[in-house]
Amino acid sequence: xxxxxNAANERANExxxxxxxxxxxxxxxxxxxxxxxxxxxxxxxxxxxxxAVDAWARVxxxxxxxxMKYVAA
Numbered sequence: 001x002x003x004x005x006n007a008a009n010e011r012a013n014e015x016x017x018x019x020x021x022x023x024x025x026x027x028x029x030x031x032x033x034x035x036x037x038x039x040x041x042x043x044x045x046x047x048x049x050x051x052a053v054d055a056w057a058r059v060x061x062x063x064x065x066x067x068m069k070y071v072a073a
Contacts, residue, residue, distance in 0.1 A: 001034075001041050003050045007057035008033040012065070021065050029068065033060040 012026045021029065037057065042049055 001037065003045070004037045004053045004057040005030070005034060007054040008061050011058040011061040015061070015065055021068060025065070025068055029061045029064040032064040033057050036060055 008030045009026075012021070012029045015021050016023060016026050037053070037060075040053070045053070
């Protein structure tokens with residue numbers, strides 16, 4: 001879960017710096033990614049699991065940020 005949190009936070013901050021989301025949206029997209037990740041959480045993930053969830057979380061943040069853009073428009 002910490003790998004997903006870290007990756008989601010890194011990506012959310014990156015797209016904030018690109019001015020694609022607002023400052024307050026960082027927490028919203030990270031929370032959304034973590035909510036989506038709950039069902040896939042593993043007690044003792046392998047290295048492959050960690051790498052996969054890192055990539056997944058970054059993509060999920062992009063998806064959530066894109067949805068927010070259309071809602072705000």
